Amino acid sequence: MAQLTYREAVARGIAQEMNRDERVVLIGEDIAGAGGVFKTTVGLLEQFGPRRVLDTPISEQAILGAAMGAAMTGLRPIAEIMFSDFFAVCWDIVVNQMAKTRYMTNGQVSIPLVVKSGNGGGLRFGAQHSQSIENWAMAVPGLKVVTPSCPEDVVGLMAAAVRSDDPVLFFEHKGLYASRGEVPDGPIEDVLGKAKIRRSGEHATIAALGMMVPRAVEAAERLAAQGISCEVIDVRSLIPLDAQTILDSVGRTGRLFTVEENPRALGWGAEIASIVGDEGFWDLDGPIVRITTPHVPLPSADSLEDLVIPSVDRIVAEVEKAMQA
Amino acid sequence: MTTEASRGAEAPPELVQLLTPEGERVEHPDYDIDLTPEDIRSLYRDLVLVRRIDLEAVALQRQGELGIWASLLGQEAAQIGSGRALTDVDMAFPTYREHGVAWCRDVDPVKLLGLFRGVNHGGWDPKEHNFHLYTIVIGSQTLHAVGYAMGIQRDDASAATIAYFGDGATSQGDVNESFIWASVFNAPIVFFCQNNQWAISEPLEKQSRIPLYRRASGFGFPGIRVDGNDVFACLAVTRKALEAARTGQGPTLIEAFTYRMGAHTTTDDPTRYRVASELEAWKLKDPIERVKAYLFKNEQADQAFFDAVDGEAAQLGADLRRRCLAMPDPEPLAIFDHVYSESHALMDQERAQFAAYLEGFAK
Numbered sequence: 001m002a003q004l005t006y007r008e009a010v011a012r013g014i015a016q017e018m019n020r021d022e023r024v025v026l027i028g029e030d031i032a033g034a035g036g037v038f039k040t041t042v043g044l045l046e047q048f049g050p051r052r053v054l055d056t057p058i059s060e061q062a063i064l065g066a067a068m069g070a071a072m073t074g075l076r077p078i079a080e081i082m083f084s085d086f087f088a089v090c091w092d093i094v095v096n097q098m099a100k101t102r103y104m105t106n107g108q109v110s111i112p113l114v115v116k117s118g119n120g121g122g123l124r125f126g127a128q129h130s131q132s133i134e135n136w137a138m139a140v141p142g143l144k145v146v147t148p149s150c151p152e153d154v155v156g157l158m159a160a161a162v163r164s165d166d167p168v169l170f171f172e173h174k175g176l177y178a179s180r181g182e183v184p185d186g187p188i189e190d191v192l193g194k195a196k197i198r199r200s201g202e203h204a205t206i207a208a209l210g211m212m213v214p215r216a217v218e219a220a221e222r223l224a225a226q227g228i229s230c231e232v233i234d235v236r237s238l239i240p241l242d243a244q245t246i247l248d249s250v251g252r253t254g255r256l257f258t259v260e261e262n263p264r265a266l267g268w269g270a271e272i273a274s275i276v277g278d279e280g281f282w283d284l285d286g287p288i289v290r291i292t293t294p295h296v297p298l299p300s301a302d303s304l305e306d307l308v309i310p311s312v313d314r315i316v317a318e319v320e321k322a323m324q325a
Numbered sequence: 326m327t328t329e330a331s332r333g334a335e336a337p338p339e340l341v342q343l344l345t346p347e348g349e350r351v352e353h354p355d356y357d358i359d360l361t362p363e364d365i366r367s368l369y370r371d372l373v374l375v376r377r378i379d380l381e382a383v384a385l386q387r388q389g390e391l392g393i394w395a396s397l398l399g400q401e402a403a404q405i406g407s408g409r410a411l412t413d414v415d416m417a418f419p420t421y422r423e424h425g426v427a428w429c430r431d432v433d434p435v436k437l438l439g440l441f442r443g444v445n446h447g448g449w450d451p452k453e454h455n456f457h458l459y460t461i462v463i464g465s466q467t468l469h470a471v472g473y474a475m476g477i478q479r480d481d482a483s484a485a486t487i488a489y490f491g492d493g494a495t496s497q498g499d500v501n502e503s504f505i506w507a508s509v510f511n512a513p514i515v516f517f518c519q520n521n522q523w524a525i526s527e528p529l530e531k532q533s534r535i536p537l538y539r540r541a542s543g544f545g546f547p548g549i550r551v552d553g554n555d556v557f558a559c560l561a562v563t564r565k566a567l568e569a570a571r572t573g574q575g576p577t578l579i580e581a582f583t584y585r586m587g588a589h590t591t592t593d594d595p596t597r598y599r600v601a602s603e604l605e606a607w608k609l610k611d612p613i614e615r616v617k618a619y620l621f622k623n624e625q626a627d628q629a630f631f632d633a634v635d636g637e638a639a640q641l642g643a644d645l646r647r648r649c650l651a652m653p654d655p656e657p658l659a660i661f662d663h664v665y666s667e668s669h670a671l672m673d674q675e676r677a678q679f680a681a682y683l684e685g686f687a688k
Contacts, residue, residue: 051479057509059502062468066506069472072451073480096462097469104446104458107663141664165666193669240669 001184007177009151010040010116013158014078016187018048021076024162027054028063028080037082038118038177060090064115068098068167071113076162084119084133084171091136098167099142114161114168119147120211120261121309122175126300130174132210132262132293137169138238138271144192145238147171149213151181153236156190164192173210193240197249201231204255204319207246207272209235212259212310219315228323230257238268243275247283250276254285257319259310264292289322291315338536340550340582343557346610348618350557358561362625368409368556369616369626370634372401375425376613377638378434381645382424382441386591390649391441395422399554399586402612403519405429406559407487407581410567413455414484416477418470421459422519423489430456434641438649445655464490464497467516471503474512474570485570486514487563493524495540496532504544504578513570515563516541516578519553521585526598538580546576553583554612584610657683 004012018024026044028036032055035042045053056063060081067079081087087094098111121130137145144166148154154172161168198213199220208216213234220230231249235242250256256276258269273288291310299305341356360368379397386394397404404425411417411429419426424437432449439445440459447458460466470488477484494500495518507514520537522529533540541548551562559581566577584607588595620626661676668676 057502057505059498059505061499062471062502062506065465065468065499065503066472066475069469069474070476072469072473073476075476075479092462092465093468097460097465101458102666103663105451105663106445106448108450108452110666144665239671240665241671243670 001182003180004151004183005177006151006154006172006179006181007038007040009154009181009183010158010172011042011044012183013155014041014044015047016155017159017162018044018052020187021162023074023076024078025052025054025070025075026078026080027056027067029056029058029082031055031080036080038172038174040116040172040177041080060086061093064090064093064098067113067115068093068101068111071111072109076112078114078116078162081115081117083125083129084117085128085131087117087133087136094137094143094169095140099140102166103142110165111167112165114158114170116170116172118174119171120173120175121298121305122211124300124302124305125174127297130298130305134169134171134209134238135262135267138268139266142167143239144168145171146192146236147173147210147238148236149173149176149210149234150179152183152188153190155183156188157192157236159187159189160192163189168192171210175211176214179214193237193242195236195242195245196234197231197245198234199230199232201229201253203229203253204257204323205231205233205246205249205253206257206259206315206319207233207235207269208259209238209268210261212261215310215312216259216315218312219319222312222316223319226320228319230319235268235272241271243272243279246272247276247280250280251283254283255323256284256288257315257322258288258290258292259315260290260292261309262293263295264290265295267292286322286325289318291318338538338550340552341558341562342552342555343561344555344615344619346554346615348615348622350619353558356558356561356565358557358564360557365616365620366626366630368405368560369613369620370637371405371409371425371428372556372613372616373634373638374641375401375405375428377642378424378428378645381642382438383587383591385438385646385649386441391438392443393590393592394441395590396587397422397424399584399607399612400519400521401425402556403553403559403581403583406556407517407563407579410560410563411487412484414482415567416455416457416470416473416484416486418457418466418473418486418488419459420463420466420489420491420494421461422491423459426489427456430454432456434645435648435652438645439652442649442652444652464494464499466490467494467500467503468506470514471506471510471512474507474514475510478510478513483571484513485567486512487517487567488514489517489519491524492518492520492522492529492532492537493527494518495537504541504576507576508545511573511575513573514576515566515570516576517563517581518578519581519583521583523585523589523595523599525589525593526595536580538578541578546578548578548580550580550582553581554610554615556612556616
């Protein structure tokens with residue numbers, strides 16, 4: 001068992017898969033010699049050499065387009081898009097090409113690749129370098145979408161993503177890179193499409209993703225001191241989505257809160273609320289409450305960014321208010 | 326300095342040509358080619374048959390049997406010449422207009438019709454033919470082609486990749502990025518640009534102030550302009566560029582200088598934006614007529630041969646029409662097939678809901 005930072009876990013997960021399967025290659029900007037602008041690929045160039053760890057020109061479309069072509073040859077590329085906001089400059093490749101190739105070739109061509117990317121806010125990077133864009137990806141049939149919240153899950157879900165025969169968008173949370181956690185020794189393999197209960201509780205279910213998970217857990221600790229027992233579910237994977245774990249939890253607690261970093265409109269929580277409203281309606285003892293960033297671009301000012309992204313305080317307040325109503 | 330003066334500042338464009346529009350064979354020091362009479366008759370047959378496929382498809386669209394069609398009329402030599410230069414292990418990445426290259430890769434033309442009829446997304450196996458699906462979004466495929474080339478480079482394969490695109494696509498970021506990558510990684514790829522002079526309604530001068538092939542030098546690899554209506558020259562130049570790619574000499578940009586004699590697609594009316602005399606001038610450079618003239622003059626084919634090819638073309642057209650009309654509509658629940666490699670709860674649920682919904686109509 002080792003204490004790793006989230007960023008170290010990214011490199012560990014990639015190294016695990018590159019050791020296991022020589023078809024795995026890593027491409028992106030600044031990922032080789034520099035070890036990644038977020039230091040998530042430190043040591044991989046030294047360990048696997050320039051044939052498998054490639055620094056590329058600054059061309060996001062080319063990174064993903066070429067990764068897709070390389071996948072057609074039987075390689076299993078991991079491509080990095082430095083900031084997830086930059087998906088906006090290569091979205092054609094993601095949406096129209098890699099997501100649809102299996103479908104449009106009647107299953108004849110697989111695109112087994114992982115696109116890893118620094119996602120989310122909290123680091124004052126401003127409106128164009130802080131977005132939570134996992135909802136964009138969730139809306140595209142053909143893509144799988146995962147967002148780990150702790151170092152152990154980073155390694156296990158990276159392994160699952162690399163081994164998937166579908167394109168997987170792997171959203172690392174920039175605000176979690178410095179966080180630490182226990183990671184078991186030896187190879188770790190997880191599964192896509194399985195949520196995890198981070199904390200058990202009886203009065204309310206809180207579903208959270210990415211950086212919102214540790215905040216939800218902390219909020220649940222504070223709420224417990226006031227006699228409100230919350231169950232916190234780490235959604236982990238948006239597609240495939242494990243709705244059953246959430247429905248089962250709501251069956252026990254009767255209340256549902258979602259904690260989403262994204263702007264409210266069409267956030268993943270809306271989809272979960274829809275499912276629970278449909279399939280778990282008679283289990284609910286009150287309205288479903290979504291706690292999200294408002295529908296605004298992320299400000300870069302410290303105070304404003306802290307204000308808009310759901311905080312522990314806001315989660316506690318919203319849950320208190322709803323449970324007392 | 327006027328625009329004209331700046332355009333003329335460099336040397337005038339050179340054009341590799343081995344067969345003149347009048348059917349006269351010309352020598353070229355760098356790009357000569359040995360073709361037997363049998364080879365030339367075979368090239369002629371391909372040119373005629375793909376023009377017939379195209380003609381049939383345009384007619385089917387006009388009769389409401391296809392949603393749309395992108396005609397290759399006028400570009401037969403560029404496509405057959407380059408397509409015939411490929412070996413079985415080379416990989417081609419087409420646009421949506423490469424019906425002639427598809428023919429060279431043994432793709433059944435009825436599958437092209439299926440795509441434009443909307444009953445499938447292409448339907449051929451790209452790996453079986455080493456011919457990727459048509460790419461509709463302009464320029465994307467050049468990047469896929471570079472990545473594919475980098476992949477086979479790692480296999481040390483004696484193979485090359487060819488990426489097709491048009492003059493308009495050269496303004497896309499994708500295409501320029503693919504040039505950069507191919508150059509930096511010395512990828513085994515040939516960029517085959519069919520400059521048909523028109524990007525829908527925009528003439529070439531809306532895309533470039535210099536001849537397109539000269540752009541290659543800025544990216545660090547050779548660029549060549551070839552007479553795109555000369556099947557001999559297209560074959561020779563592409564063959565040499567593919568061989569350079571296979572032997573570690575990196576990418577080449579080929580600009581096949583040709584002309585889109587038809588509309589951009591069947592939804593387009595070129596008479597709105599270009600003058601009739603331009604088309605008339607290009608008709609004199611027709612890619613098929615010059616080969617026919619050559620075969621006649623050199624007594625390498627007789628009237629019986631030309632009649633037999635025309636007969637084969639008529640039969641091919643009729644057969645295509647029959648098989649196109651016989652293509653069934655796809656099964657409704659097929660919309661859920663192949664979205665993912667394995668099913669998951671959302672897909673299972675929606676599939677079941679749709680199945681029940683459809684079942685309701687049956688009752």
